[in-house]
Amino acid sequence: MITKVNVVPATGLKVRTENGARHIRDGGESVTLSSYYRRRIATGDLVKVKTLPKPAKAEPAVSDVAQLEAQETKPEVTLASVLASLDRNDPAQVTEGGKPSVNYLSDVLNRRVTRKEVDAALMEMEA
Known part of the structure; x- marks a missing residue:
């Protein structure tokens, strides 16, 4: 069974995705719980959250x-x-x-x- 979890990077950290192609978004994202993400959570690099924070509303357009x-x-x-x-x-x-x-x-x-x-x-x- 594939388990998905919501994670956000610990404050001030940039944590790469499992394949190393990019960083986990600052606002967090849902990932498949693998040994890689279990280690990142165990070391405190990633924090498991129940729900992801909602993105801030876009600012009005500047002239x-x-x-x-x-x-x-x-x-x-x-x-x-x-x-x-x-x-x-x-x-x-x-x-x-x-x-x-x-x-x-x-x-x-x-x-x-x-x-x-x-x-x-x-x-x-x-x-």
């Missing part, structure tokens, strides 16, 4: 002018800016070999980042 102003003041997050701010002592941000973690960079930038792209950006930064 086009306000959107443009917000875009102009928002700093652009680039591969170079993330590389420059890496914490080399954080094992989530760098590999055992000391190279920036492409998984971490992909998560921060919300897109797939390749090792080749990272190496090229580092060489450009050193130039």
Whole structure:
């Protein structure tokens, strides 16, 4: 029998789904109770809940002018800016070999980042 449970990540944590493709949503989600999720619940990374919190109502649309102003003041997050701010002592941000973690960079930038792209950006930064 397949058992479904509702889980939410513990405060401040990002927990990957069993297949590692993405993170469990901050608002939680329903998952099939497997040994992976049992371990995450046992270690406190995930919290089992009876019902999932309802998503907050969407804010009213902002005018086009306000959107443009917000875009102009928002700093652009680039591969170079993330590389420059890496914490080399954080094992989530760098590999055992000391190279920036492409998984971490992909998560921060919300897109797939390749090792080749990272190496090229580092060489450009050193130039």
